[in-house]
Amino acid sequence: MANNKKNASANTWSKAENTKTVNAQKAAQVKNEAAYNKEIVDKYKEAISSTNKSLNKKSVSKKIAEPKTEESKIAEVKQTVKKELGPKAKEVKVQNIKETPKNEGSLSKREQKLIEKLNEKESIKQKLAEEKKYKKENKKQAKLIYKEQMQQEKERILFKKQAIELKMKQEAEAETRRVAAEKAKAAKETELVETKRVDAEKAEKEKQARELKMKQEAEAKKLLEEKAETKKPVAKKQKKATKVEVVEVKEIEVFQTTAESEAKREFIELEPKANFDKGVKGLKQKNKYQKQLTNKYSKDILSQGTIVTTANCRPNTLEHIIELKNVRKSYITGDLETPILKGIDVKLDKGDFIVILGPSGSGKTTFLNVISGLDKATEGDVFILGSNLSLLKDSHLTKFRRRNVGFIFQQYNLLTNLTSKENAEVGQNLANKDKQGMSIEEIFETIGMKEQMNKYPHQMSGGQQQRVSIARALAKNPEILFADEPTGALDEEMGRKVLEILVKVNREQKTTVVVVTHNPNIAKIANTVIHIKNGLIDSLEKNKKPADPKTIEWS
Numbered sequence: 001m002a003n004n005k006k007n008a009s010a011n012t013w014s015k016a017e018n019t020k021t022v023n024a025q026k027a028a029q030v031k032n033e034a035a036y037n038k039e040i041v042d043k044y045k046e047a048i049s050s051t052n053k054s055l056n057k058k059s060v061s062k063k064i065a066e067p068k069t070e071e072s073k074i075a076e077v078k079q080t081v082k083k084e085l086g087p088k089a090k091e092v093k094v095q096n097i098k099e100t101p102k103n104e105g106s107l108s109k110r111e112q113k114l115i116e117k118l119n120e121k122e123s124i125k126q127k128l129a130e131e132k133k134y135k136k137e138n139k140k141q142a143k144l145i146y147k148e149q150m151q152q153e154k155e156r157i158l159f160k161k162q163a164i165e166l167k168m169k170q171e172a173e174a175e176t177r178r179v180a181a182e183k184a185k186a187a188k189e190t191e192l193v194e195t196k197r198v199d200a201e202k203a204e205k206e207k208q209a210r211e212l213k214m215k216q217e218a219e220a221k222k223l224l225e226e227k228a229e230t231k232k233p234v235a236k237k238q239k240k241a242t243k244v245e246v247v248e249v250k251e252i253e254v255f256q257t258t259a260e261s262e263a264k265r266e267f268i269e270l271e272p273k274a275n276f277d278k279g280v281k282g283l284k285q286k287n288k289y290q291k292q293l294t295n296k297y298s299k300d301i302l303s304q305g306t307i308v309t310t311a312n313c314r315p316n317t318l319e320h321i322i323e324l325k326n327v328r329k330s331y332i333t334g335d336l337e338t339p340i341l342k343g344i345d346v347k348l349d350k351g352d353f354i355v356i357l358g359p360s361g362s363g364k365t366t367f368l369n370v371i372s373g374l375d376k377a378t379e380g381d382v383f384i385l386g387s388n389l390s391l392l393k394d395s396h397l398t399k400f401r402r403r404n405v406g407f408i409f410q411q412y413n414l415l416t417n418l419t420s421k422e423n424a425e426v427g428q429n430l431a432n433k434d435k436q437g438m439s440i441e442e443i444f445e446t447i448g449m450k451e452q453m454n455k456y457p458h459q460m461s462g463g464q465q466q467r468v469s470i471a472r473a474l475a476k477n478p479e480i481l482f483a484d485e486p487t488g489a490l491d492e493e494m495g496r497k498v499l500e501i502l503v504k505v506n507r508e509q510k511t512t513v514v515v516v517t518h519n520p521n522i523a524k525i526a527n528t529v530i531h532i533k534n535g536l537i538d539s540l541e542k543n544k545k546p547a548d549p550k551t552i553e554w555s
């Protein structure tokens, strides 16, 4: 019995010794593995540090799990052994190993083998668990590091993006500032240029106003002088002029046709002269001959009403206000004679409304100028109111025109610095005092311009200005009213109005009206229509029923 007890005790001790050895081995192994783990952790740390360095960022603020202490490892192994050995291990632990006698029995071989196997198994299991754990830990760490790196990369990209955006924003702001500065500069320059332009315009306007004022003053002065001169012509001229001129002023009184004066008119028939050369030479001879006759007969024609013919023509002055015989008009161009009017014969009745038509360049205006005394024929008789205008001196021609004829031009020719009324008064100053005519007010009433009497030409329309020019012509109370394209610059409405006035004057005042026009429709309001073609009268038609200007077609 005592021996059995002794053996059991020896066995227990031996077991304990073995367990101690195993535990020591395990502790050594854990120590080694701990060192190994530490090395791995160090490596990770180093990797993290190098990654951080490469990202040029702060070090990863990662808390890497420190390896477990040796004591905790040993405790853990002990715990595992305890778990594996179950109640046996419990038993071993319960007993005090140091106190257990060394020779107290021994384990059976089977038990020993079992323990060895268990230890081995435990060791492998332990190792696998550790490995798994470390792997898991490493994977977790790597994941964290990766996550951290990704986060850092994201931050880096975000930072870069923000930096780019900031740069772009700064550049945009700088561009905006530059554009604004340029705009401001341009605006300043424009303002400067505009200011200069406005100043220049202002200066120019002031200059023009000064000039206009001076011109107006000069014209007004001239008008007043003319008025004063008209009132006392003889007295003033006597002061300044020579004796001969005084005689001239006294002598020249334009002949007026009355029933009484008509009977007293002298008639002189000159032998027609035909032995002139051809061309320019002949033209010069004709001019010379005409001058001689002019010097001889001009005064008598103008003041005495002497009728002088160079073309075998005795005009019927009671019937015909205009009578032309073999009228020619030529111009000298270089060495060549250019014939325009080529031998015109015509008789036009007093009080007629005459319209002259013809193609452009046919000689209409030349014809009008010759019969109105604005130009002189080269050859032939031009009897107007019985006076042969071909034999009047220029100064006498002017007097004749002033007394007897009125003009209306396409471009109204009003004095710009005089009002409508004053323009008309200029005409009135030249009026035929012996002939009873309309007053200025009546004239403006006739032309429908009473409200515009105090307006200046620039304050009126073209049609209104043309009507003022009619008023001016009518104020002269002329025997004949000549109009060259009077509606040429007007629209239809104004054109018709002007024609209505001319017709009215013709009917009511018995004024002979001669109108040159391109518009064949206007011919319908006339009672005499002349067609001029190539410097000759192509036809003369009488119209017994002239149309009202309101009813004619216009274009």
Ligand SMILES: Nc1ncnc2c1ncn2[C@@H]1O[C@H](COP(=O)(O)OP(=O)(O)OP(=O)(O)O)[C@@H](O)[C@H]1O
Residues within 6 Å of the ligand: 331, 333, 338, 340, 358, 359, 360, 361, 362, 363, 364, 365, 366, 367
């Ligand atoms: N001073 C001049 N010197 C030379 N030729 C002239 C002169 N004046 C007019 N002519 C010519 O006389 C011709 C007739 O001119 P005019 O003005 O009389 O014609 P018109 O029938 O009135 O023409 P339009 O209807 O075009 O006004 C034209 O060929 C013109 O060139």
